[in-house]
Amino acid sequence: MGLTEKQKSVLSVTIREPCRWNISVGAVRSGKTYLDYYRIPRRIFISDPRGGIAIVGNTVASVERNILSPMRGIYGEKLVGRVKGGGYVRLFGRDCFVIGAGRSGNADKLQGSSLSYCYGDEITTWSEGVFRMIGSRLDRETSVFDGSCNPASPSHWFKKFLDSDADIYCQAYTIDDNPTLPAQFVADLKKEYTGTVYYNRFILGQWM
Numbered sequence: 001m002g003l004t005e006k007q008k009s010v011l012s013v014t015i016r017e018p019c020r021w022n023i024s025v026g027a028v029r030s031g032k033t034y035l036d037y038y039r040i041p042r043r044i045f046i047s048d049p050r051g052g053i054a055i056v057g058n059t060v061a062s063v064e065r066n067i068l069s070p071m072r073g074i075y076g077e078k079l080v081g082r083v084k085g086g087g088y089v090r091l092f093g094r095d096c097f098v099i100g101a102g103r104s105g106n107a108d109k110l111q112g113s114s115l116s117y118c119y120g121d122e123i124t125t126w127s128e129g130v131f132r133m134i135g136s137r138l139d140r141e142t143s144v145f146d147g148s149c150n151p152a153s154p155s156h157w158f159k160k161f162l163d164s165d166a167d168i169y170c171q172a173y174t175i176d177d178n179p180t181l182p183a184q185f186v187a188d189l190k191k192e193y194t195g196t197v198y199y200n201r202f203i204l205g206q207w208m
Contacts, residue, residue: 004179007035010171014146015042019169020138023123023162024148026173026205028189029181032148036119037071039146041079043117044092048140051116052097056134058125059100060087066121068098101126107133116140120147128157151207159207174205 003011014022024032044053057063060083068089072080081090087098087109099109101120104127115137123131138145149158162170175186193199200208 003035003038004031004177006171006173006177007031011035011039011042014039014169018144020144020167021169022144022146023168023170024173025151025162025170026177027175028150028202029178030173030175030205031178031180032171032173033066033121034070036067036146036148037074040067040071040119041075041092043119043144043146044094044096047094048116048142051114051140051143053091053094054097054099054110054115054118054134054137055089055091055121056097056099056101056118056126056130057121058102060098061100063098063100063121067119099130101130103127104129106130110134110137113137114139116143118145118147120145120149123147123149124152124156124158125149126158131158131161151201151205154207156207172205175203 010024024035026032047053055063055067057066064083068080079092083089083098088095089098097109100106102125107127107130110133115134118134118138134145152159162168175181175189190199190203193203197208200206
């Protein structure tokens with residue numbers, strides 16, 4: 001499956017002229033994470049070798065399910081390894097941290113480290129403390145963070161961060177941004193969520 005024109009545009013902009021924080025927010029099944037299967041390897045290839053790389057999700061298991069396993073299907077076992085003891089995975093020739101951010105205590109795993117690149121999955125499920133620790137570790141001149149999430153409440157700590165004056169590129173997605181989804185599935189999902197907060201969040205990609 002190729003990238004949509006929107007995905008290609010986001011990929012081009014965030015690789016050519018990245019902000020410190022490059023975030024995709026929006027509906028379920030909208031293609032925002034699929035884009036990152038192509039953005040992550042590009043980032044790894046050009047990242048400063050003096051800093052580490054971290055792939056972060058709600059849990060290590062969710063990183064495997066949502067990010068590593070699909071990328072392994074695209075690039076193969078040689079380029080996308082398996083998570084080893086100690087929370088490392090070999091990606092495109094680099095050893096990368098894999099961290100579950102759902103627990104605030106996991107912020108300790110990043111203390112003392114320097115990151116040239118971090119990718120974050122399901123950011124709205126994270127502990128804010130882990131997110132803030134990551135920010136303090138992105139200390140190289142070219143350090144960047146890419147990430148994606150579904151929206152949550154407008155009072156969520158991450159929404160407040162997105163509304164701040166930090167150096168952020170944020171791209172919003174609706175379910176209709178993914179033309180590969182079966183039309184009946186989209187119609188059924190819209191019908192099932194109509195009248196609930198989940199229609200706004202998971203169909204329209206709105207913080208509600």
